Amino acid sequence: xxxxxxxxxxxxxxxxxxxxxxxxxxxxxxxxxxxxxxxxxxxxxxxxxxxxxxxxxxxxxxxxxxxxxxxxxxxxxxxxxxxxxxxxxxxxxxxxxxxxxxxxxxxxxxxxxxxxxxxxxxxxxxxxxxxxxxxxxxxxxxxxxxxxxxxxxxxxxxxxxxxxxxxxxxxxxxxxxxxxxxxxxxxxxxxxxxxxxxxxxxxxxxxxxxxxxxxxxxxxxxxxxxxxxxxxxxxxxxxxxxxxxxxxxxxxxxxxxxxxxxxxxxxxxxxxxxxxxxxxxxxxxxxxxxxxxxxxxxxxxxxxxxxxxxxxxxxxxxxxxxxxxxxxxxxxxxxxxxxxxxxxxxxx
Numbered sequence: 001x002x003x004x005x006x007x008x009x010x011x012x013x014x015x016x017x018x019x020x021x022x023x024x025x026x027x028x029x030x031x032x033x034x035x036x037x038x039x040x041x042x043x044x045x046x047x048x049x050x051x052x053x054x055x056x057x058x059x060x061x062x063x064x065x066x067x068x069x070x071x072x073x074x075x076x077x078x079x080x081x082x083x084x085x086x087x088x089x090x091x092x093x094x095x096x097x098x099x100x101x102x103x104x105x106x107x108x109x110x111x112x113x114x115x116x117x118x119x120x121x122x123x124x125x126x127x128x129x130x131x132x133x134x135x136x137x138x139x140x141x142x143x144x145x146x147x148x149x150x151x152x153x154x155x156x157x158x159x160x161x162x163x164x165x166x167x168x169x170x171x172x173x174x175x176x177x178x179x180x181x182x183x184x185x186x187x188x189x190x191x192x193x194x195x196x197x198x199x200x201x202x203x204x205x206x207x208x209x210x211x212x213x214x215x216x217x218x219x220x221x222x223x224x225x226x227x228x229x230x231x232x233x234x235x236x237x238x239x240x241x242x243x244x245x246x247x248x249x250x251x252x253x254x255x256x257x258x259x260x261x262x263x264x265x266x267x268x269x270x271x272x273x274x275x276x277x278x279x280x281x282x283x284x285x286x287x288x289x290x291x292x293x294x295x296x297x298x299x300x301x302x303x304x305x306x307x308x309x310x311x312x313x314x315x316x317x318x319x320x321x322x323x324x325x326x327x328x329x330x331x332x333x334x335x336x337x338x339x340x341x342x343x344x345x346x347x348x
Contacts, residue, residue: 089104093105093106093130094130096137099137101130101133101134105133106126106129109129109133174311175311179307184303184307185296185300187307188300192293197290197291198291199250199263199289199291200249200291201262201263201288202245202286202288203284203285204227204245204284205281205283206227206240206281207237207281208235209279213280214273217230218272218273221282227270227284244284258281265285266285267288268285269285271285
């Protein structure tokens with residue numbers, strides 16, 4: 001899950017981090033019995049089975065109840081549906097000593113839940129979140145009353161979370177504004193317009209372990225043997241089952257020795273034996289083409305990802321160029337970065 005600023009704040013307080021798990025801790029599965037025993041009723045309490053030919057008790061009453069339920073269902077179906085009242089992030093869901101806790105607070109908590117909690121039914125999820133929010137508010141109020149808000153550790157954590165949250169919000173805003181569908185399509189058109197055509201060939205091969213074996217196969221082909229049949233019979237790699245077919249490939253997609261031979265061979269001609277790191281090859285070139293350009297829909301997600309990375313770099317560079325940034329030299333000793341005890345000391 002994404003490591004958001006709010007998630008980091010929750011982890012900073014060990015007690016608060018465990019509240020949600022407590023709110024959703026499953027109850028033990030205990031069989032309920034009248035006698036408080038092990039959940040199995042005594043044999044003498046079992047009801048005797050009714051006689052096979054005896055009418056069920058209350059049969060007439062049951063039929064009447066079913067009819068009434070059917071009539072009620074039809075009336076309910078005919079009644080107009082009542083629209084759900086609109087909701088807003090500022091809607092109050094609970095209060096603690098007069099402090100309102102809002103739906104927006106719950107939404108932020110839910111966004112940072114582990115995946116297993118995200119799958120809970122809404123009725124269970126919202127109750128657990130409300131309970132967690134109440135507990136957090138109580139703990140936060142107690143921390144302020146105890147003067148912990150001003151301690152270095154808490155103060156720096158609050159500042160860090162605020163800074164990171166604002167930074168994330170600004171980046172998200174810029175990404176939304178700059179990485180639009182029009183921007184993605186413009187990048188696609190520019191890439192397509194400047195794309196160099198890529199030549200591909202289609203070839204089949206027969207791969208064997210020994211040069212003599214490859215030479216014998218080449219001789220058989222020169223005498224008119226069927227390439228696909230020889231590949232299925234003698235090929236030692238996975239292409240043998242499909243008659244040695246490698247489909248279309250570009251030069252750089254094959255090892256150099258194989259590519260040089262394949263791209264120098266005319267369509268319908270055989271070359272080899274050719275040795276590569278995999279063994280000895282006899283090659284049949286069957287077709288060639290220019291690689292088709294990908295459709296916009298195929299590459300739009302990759303282009304959008306590339307644009308997002310570029311926008312993030314651009315935003316940072318723009319902000320740095322407009323700001324007076326200075327790193328203090330010589331700075332604090334490098335080892336100080338691991339001295340967490342400094343956060344327990346009073347700030348100077």
